[in-house]
Amino acid sequence: MLKLSANISLLFGELPFLARFGAAARAGFAAVEAMYPYDQRVEDMARELRAHDLTQSVINLPPGNAAAAEKGLAALPGRERDFEASLELGLEYAQGLGCERVHLLTGNLPAGMALQDVRGLLVRNLERAVRFFEPHGIIVLLEPLSLQMLPRYSLPRVEDAIALIEDIGSPSLRLQLDLYHTQMEQGNLAALIERYEAHIDYIQVAGVPGRHEPTVGEINYAYLLDLLTRRGFQGWVGCEYVPKGSTVDGLLWARDWGLLPQR
Numbered sequence: 115m116l117k118l119s120a121n122i123s124l125l126f127g128e129l130p131f132l133a134r135f136g137a138a139a140r141a142g143f144a145a146v147e148a149m150y151p152y153d154q155r156v157e158d159m160a161r162e163l164r165a166h167d168l169t170q171s172v173i174n175l176p177p178g179n180a181a182a183a184e185k186g187l188a189a190l191p192g193r194e195r196d197f198e199a200s201l202e203l204g205l206e207y208a209q210g211l212g213c214e215r216v217h218l219l220t221g222n223l224p225a226g227m228a229l230q231d232v233r234g235l236l237v238r239n240l241e242r243a244v245r246f247f248e249p250h251g252i253i254v255l256l257e258p259l260s261l262q263m264l265p266r267y268s269l270p271r272v273e274d275a276i277a278l279i280e281d282i283g284s285p286s287l288r289l290q291l292d293l294y295h296t297q298m299e300q301g302n303l304a305a306l307i308e309r310y311e312a313h314i315d316y317i318q319v320a321g322v323p324g325r326h327e328p329t330v331g332e333i334n335y336a337y338l339l340d341l342l343t344r345r346g347f348q349g350w351v352g353c354e355y356v357p358k359g360s361t362v363d364g365l366l367w368a369r370d371w372g373l374l375p376q377r
Contacts, residue, residue: 116343118373119145119171121318121354125361135162141362142374145169147352152176152203156210163211170211171350172255172290172316175204175218185259186219188239189232189268197239201246208252215316217255217290218243222266229268233278236268240282248286255290255316260299270299272306279313288315292354297322297333304341311345320355327355329367336371 120126120143122134129137131154138146146168151159163170178184178196187197204216220236223229229236243254256275259267269275272291279287291314293303300306307314319339321331328335339351351373357364368374 116339116347116351116373117145117349118143118368119147119169119350119352121148121352122146123149124354124356127357128361132158132162135159135168136166137361139166139168141365142368143168145171145350147172147350147354149174150177150180151207156207160210160212170213171352172215172217173204173207173211173213175216176200177219178221184221185264185267186221188218188243189221189223189229189236191224191232191235194239198242201243205247205250205252208247209250214251215253215255216247217257219259220256220267220269222264223268229274232268237278237281240278240287244282244284244286248284252286253315254287256287257290257292257318258295258299259292260295262298263295272296272300272310276310276313289313290316290318292318292320293333293335293338294318294320294322294325294354303333303338307338307341308345311347314347314349316349316352317342317347318352318354320353324358325356326358327364327367328353330358335367339371339373 120138122138126134126137151173178187187193187200208216247254258269258272258275261270275289319328321328322333323331369376
């Protein structure tokens, strides 16, 4: 059976952040993921994980200057020191939470530049990140993000992420496939899963359009999740969506499909 992780940056938003751990456990989740937990004390989060027997399945590394809408630093020339500082802070949180995966956002492209203009820098920074996290048993994940949401993002297509992963050639650099972003950017989801399954470590789901429950919109998630099951996917499936109403009521899809226990 597939393993679901609750994105507590989006789910259970009616509750204070630390209360969302317990809410996720009561709903039947075995794990949680968080986008940017750096405004929380890692000790407080770790306490909630232990109290509710939860796994922290993934966190995003710090994205840079939020006020400037930065979405990662790896593709930004001249920001190498900031990039290294983001790795150090990410490691502090990952270790404190017992988290074995970090999502490294590659960043928006500088004005007037294309991916090929910064690819050498990006490769060097990814190699640095892998060397930094690998001794701690932590996997670095790359996630393509749609240009419809982030018009200058440096890594919008799955094929570009796979090319970087294959060029670097480390088992500690893997693909986080967000089916919401991928559908908006290029579609062809089932074929991409089958073609690149050897590189896929983590899946995220949300309906298109709207980023609501995966039963809302144009993606046939019943088919895709069954495909992942049949192909023996062992990783986490992150529920990274915005509930249309109550989070718990909106989880009926996961109960109906046997992915969470019946209430």
